[in-house]
Amino acid sequence: MIKNFKWVVLVSLTFMACTNDDTTTTGDVPVTAGTADFTKYVALGDSFAAGYSDGALFKKGQENSYPNLLAQQFAAAGGGVFSSPFMAADNVGGFSSGGTQVVSQRLYLETSNNTPTLVPGVSANTLTERLTGTFNNMGIPGAKSFHLLFNGYAPLNPYFKRMASSTTATVLGDALAQNPTFFSLWIGGNDELGYATNGGVPTSQDAVNGNDLTPTATFTSAYNTLASQLAANGRKGVVANLPYVTALPYFTAVPYNPLTATVLGSGNAAVGVATINALNTQLYGPLQAALNAVGGSGRINLLSTTTANPLLIKDESLTNLSAQLTVAFTPSLGATLAGAYGAIFGQARQATATDLVLLPTQGAIGAAPTASDSGLGVAPAAPLNKFGITFPLQDKHLLVPTEIAEIKAATDSYNTTIQAAAIANNLAFVDAKSVMNLLSTTGINFDTYNMTSTYVTGGSFSLDGVHPSARGYALITNMFIDAINAKYGSTLKKKDGRNFQILYPKVIN
Numbered sequence: 001m002i003k004n005f006k007w008v009v010l011v012s013l014t015f016m017a018c019t020n021d022d023t024t025t026t027g028d029v030p031v032t033a034g035t036a037d038f039t040k041y042v043a044l045g046d047s048f049a050a051g052y053s054d055g056a057l058f059k060k061g062q063e064n065s066y067p068n069l070l071a072q073q074f075a076a077a078g079g080g081v082f083s084s085p086f087m088a089a090d091n092v093g094g095f096s097s098g099g100t101q102v103v104s105q106r107l108y109l110e111t112s113n114n115t116p117t118l119v120p121g122v123s124a125n126t127l128t129e130r131l132t133g134t135f136n137n138m139g140i141p142g143a144k145s146f147h148l149l150f151n152g153y154a155p156l157n158p159y160f161k162r163m164a165s166s167t168t169a170t171v172l173g174d175a176l177a178q179n180p181t182f183f184s185l186w187i188g189g190n191d192e193l194g195y196a197t198n199g200g201v202p203t204s205q206d207a208v209n210g211n212d213l214t215p216t217a218t219f220t221s222a223y224n225t226l227a228s229q230l231a232a233n234g235r236k237g238v239v240a241n242l243p244y245v246t247a248l249p250y251f252t253a254v255p256y257n258p259l260t261a262t263v264l265g266s267g268n269a270a271v272g273v274a275t276i277n278a279l280n281t282q283l284y285g286p287l288q289a290a291l292n293a294v295g296g297s298g299r300i301n302l303l304s305t306t307t308a309n310p311l312l313i314k315d316e317s318l319t320n321l322s323a324q325l326t327v328a329f330t331p332s333l334g335a336t337l338a339g340a341y342g343a344i345f346g347q348a349r350q351a352t353a354t355d356l357v358l359l360p361t362q363g364a365i366g367a368a369p370t371a372s373d374s375g376l377g378v379a380p381a382a383p384l385n386k387f388g389i390t391f392p393l394q395d396k397h398l399l400v401p402t403e404i405a406e407i408k409a410a411t412d413s414y415n416t417t418i419q420a421a422a423i424a425n426n427l428a429f430v431d432a433k434s435v436m437n438l439l440s441t442t443g444i445n446f447d448t449y450n451m452t453s454t455y456v457t458g459g460s461f462s463l464d465g466v467h468p469s470a471r472g473y474a475l476i477t478n479m480f481i482d483a484i485n486a487k488y489g490s491t492l493k494k495k496d497g498r499n500f501q502i503l504y505p506k507v508i509n
Helices: 059-063 066-077 145-149 171-176 190-197 216-230 269-293 322-333 335-345 359-363 401-424 432-440 470-488
Strands: 041-045 095-097 100-103 107-110 115-118 137-139 182-186 236-240 312-314 348-350 428-430 444-446 449-451
Touching: 041 066, 041 171, 066 137, 066 182, 066 470, 137 171, 145 171, 145 216, 171 216, 182 216, 190 401, 216 401, 236 401, 236 470, 269 322, 269 335, 322 335, 401 428, 428 470, 432 444, 432 470, 444 470, 449 470
Parallel strands: 041 137, 041 182, 182 236, 236 428
Antiparallel strands: 095 100, 107 115, 312 348, 444 449
């Protein structure tokens, strides 16, 4: 019997940071600000600016956020105090309500089974808490470009609500009220990320739950307003463009073809070979023949007993052959069952290397579809009850090439706006897209490490597959420092990667 399975990342990682000097020196060059003024630094952005990591916002992660690390380097060049809206010292992350965790806590790697696991406990941070004072780090998890200008955003986002000056405040307004002398702006990731992590399933532009791609015109208007107001009167700052989110480990860690004989045999290759032969005889062979006969040639091939096989998926961009399959199967299956086969496999195909399987989907492979997630309104009966094997993974489980192209086109349009704004406002510019390209290919040498985008073991990203690790945030900090030094003639020192861990332990002291 094929059982639900999940694969885990086997890692051997050092949890504790080393104790090298805090900065990498560049000879005896004195640290100067150049033409910049770091006296009052304010950072605007989303979860990356906030220091989000391992699926949550928690204090230790905030301490390792790139704005906080930048401020440490600015201090040697005249930078002042940099305040952050720190979460509770328990480092559970997320929020609680009435003693119950309601916003997910952070993940850690459980070494007994090498599985990402939620830390125990309940966060001391509540949904109703409000902080006093002003904060230099205005990174807001979940924020899109236009949210930073929305004067009703505080009641809708608990991270901004706890630090906003009022319920009608805007992120930009609270930042400008501090009269900063220098700023950083890295925003736009969530304008594409929600759509991508939702498998390309469109929802809406609702300020809380909407996950559609932000229209280019909306992004351009919002971004130009942000950049021009922040850079008013010659104020200096640094902005960054956006990588293709589809290059993040969240979209690359799960292979499109994990179905080996060993996997299908739940660890027993001989059982897997017998299973594959049965599947070919009872499902894949008849389905392949029927699809070939009705214009769906190439969608389904027989499974191999010797190589890894692709997942079975639904591709909504394909011509729907449900009616044709129903007719083809009726003589052998009868009208009712043939109708079910037509509905299930009308847009089915096997995955290819051009498809991206979402990280959470690893837990769905081999699981039984329910009435709510089958796309049929009913739970399919055996043997058509194993996601990715006998029942197609659904739209929410992966990204197909048409969806990937949509996301990349949106990113390209946003980046055109960001670069133009950097030029128009004479700002330092970080090419984060090129950095991500390097992480995804050759890797980037960072002190004694080669950083890549490989899930966890590459060192750049945390267990959620989207947000950086502590070492990844240090790498980002150095990207920003390079851009600032190049633009303003400053001589800021960089962070030493050896001082930053890849994974946070279960208990953070």
